[in-house]
Amino acid sequence: MSSPSRRDPDQDAEVIVVGAGPAGSTAATYLARAGIDVLLLEKTTFPRDKVCGDGLTPRGVKQLIDLGIDISPEAGWARSRGLRILTGDLTLELDWPELSSYPPYGLARTRHDFDDLLARTAQKAGARLYEQTAVTGAITDERTGRVIGVRAKTGPEKTPVSYRAPLVLACDGVSARLALSVGIDKHDKRPMGVAVRRYYKSPRHDDPFIEGHLELWDRSDPRDPKLLPGYGWAFPLGDGTVNVGLGILSTSKAFRSTDYRALLRSWLDGTPEEWGYREENAVGKIGGAGLPMGFNRTPHYRDGLLLLGDAGGMVSPFNGEGIQSAMESAQLAAECVVQALARPEGPSRERALEAYPLALKEEMGGYYRLGNLFAKAIGNPKVMRAATKYGLRINSLLPLVYKGLSGCYDARGGDGVDRLIAAASRVTPSA
Template sequence: MNDFSSTTRRGLDDDAEVIVVGAGPAGSTAATYLARAGLDVLLLEKSTFPREKVCGDGLTPRGVKQLIDLGVDTREEAGWLHNRGLRVVGGGVTLELDWPDLATFPPYGVVRPRQDFDELLARTAQRAGARLLEQTTVTGAITDERSGRVIGVAAKVGPDKKPVTYKAPLVLACDGVSARLALSVGLEKNDKRPMGVAVRRYYASPRTKDDYLESHLELWDRSNPDEPALLPGYGWIFGMGDGTVNVGLGILSTSKAYGKTDYRALMRSWLDGTPEEWGFREHNAVGKVGGAALPMGFNRTPHYRDGLLLVGDAGGMVNPFNGEGIGYAMESARLAAECVIQALARPEGPAREKALAGYPIALKQSLGHYYRLGNVFSKLIGNPVVMRTATKYGLPRTTLMKLVLKLLAGLYDPRDGDYMDKMITVATRFAPSA
């Protein structure tokens, strides 16, 4: 824990120098960087660890880089199941694509259950000096009556939901898709940006150990062998290495089926059509079906306003190309922490605000152009005709699919890459920022 010395940037009524709301990947990452810089950080989490989250549990090399940057040991000896690439299934074709060999990102992805993963990151933040308070549900922001600036949060603590307040000069909203903090100050989501819905379940399966993350671009209901039906959305099969497999599917808001579909029934229809020996049947299920919304493509902005920074899912950081959220939540958290550290080294006022205004600028420079392309992509594949055509004619072309993998997973070297990297870099450079 940091000392409360005369050098603190806390006001007389403050409980910390920075409040971070939510101890998921975004919040714990931000809290770790902030605490390591010597700031007094209060990390508020509504649940208690360990806790589950609905997720595919897989990270591409882009996400692994964020873990490595944070100082997390990602070796297999440390409990991470490594994978070497992505297996794409669709149009009667199965294609195994290795992760690209790049200077910027490691050559492997990882799988780890969120129940374990999130606690590992939260404990990392604690070891760095952040003060973690569990069973603390933040209900909204506290604002200054005169300026409207966010100066803290209101919360309910413990099983008896005792109302409390916490104050700090800056607050990071890392509270996920619910975005309670943002909504409490009138920051609504942009309905023109894509959203996704994902459902997943664990199954005991012989496919538990796999060198590849598996993505199904076509979901077939084969319950009637005479009339197989193509279902909306895409599916995944991620071996967990512990005897189980994480199986799930996602649907984009650009699909006509979005909001009109029983997603759990949809998943059952798909899995009932998979080979019996894979084990994706009710009697092999481990736990319940879980569902979650995926806020994509910067669907809530501004990412900084009046003492409040939106980080991770709260700011719509999910990649609209592939639905990956963890790595981008951590990436936005690192950028937010850098700006906050610089801001709190300055006197309160215009100089500090100048540093904080650098956060949305850094996000746009890092991801804005790429996400704008992703938003266009999500609209295209929401059309089933476009999706079927792309699957039919694109999948058999290995070179093209290597380019697509780099684009979809954001795995390209913008400076010293190959010709594919240069093509993607040029495309993102000319796309307007999201």
């Protein structure tokens, strides 16, 4: 159980968690519940906005259930029964699948509320949250190179401080400042994405389906319009607004030259007027950020530093979801750290920590390798066109496409489709 005596007098915590997004707050919660003395450092102050689509598929919902969070509509969650896919003249409404691993519904909630709720959950569990504390880099042991703490600037005066702990979790999102400070760079061959979004007041705010629009056209050369590898979404929030946005993969030629904000506007101008996605109904500005995908930053464990969530490039190359994988990585990391801290420093503890990247590989590695190939393939506009035109019109393929793209399948057991996705994930070679 928790005991300050377990912490060395020259250390500030048993574990330092950097960043209180979904990865950091989830990890801090599990660690604190296991009796670990956790310091959770966050550069902003809650509640705060975070650019995101605010949507969770059933796989993400499972993470909230595991944490014991009240996910009832009364507690402020918008619930979805499935996904509506729109492409050309085709509209499909697909309920979330019945599975043993995940519930048959999705959720949405603004990150303004969601991240605040998760951070408070970590605090309630016993983690010490220091807000307005921006970590600037790792402190390493000169002799061994091991990460033994972090430097930060804290408070309105940005006062330099340092904190020490035997283990540090990098949960600082796509900027990955902590990993970079110890030379863990991203792999440029893995896909990246860019996504932009805006809130609109809309009568569709309580639509029971979340929506995916598969046709995003780059018309920069009017003689040669190209179908972009990505999709537009509309995630109803049940509070009078809808989160509407789009995400594009780096695998297309248009990736660097596209003006994403202009693309969002031109796509929405083409949607029916009564949906309300027009300037006069917009709430706030268009926000955008990068999506680090398919394990584009590894190793996920080295010398006392674990990478979680976006910091470890864990956004799904299939659908751009990153909350659920951030929380899954947190659950796995916490399990390994709890075991590690129960062992003496040295090889035995290292063995427990090495289990973290292995567990990640087992949970997501094969599926992401498959996703990286998928991202590469649809970067070719002809393949993307064929996929949207024919892939969704073959009824027998639908469950495969739906479960595969959403990541909602039973990795163990399940039906034939689940087994096929699980097998394909296992046999896909490294990209």
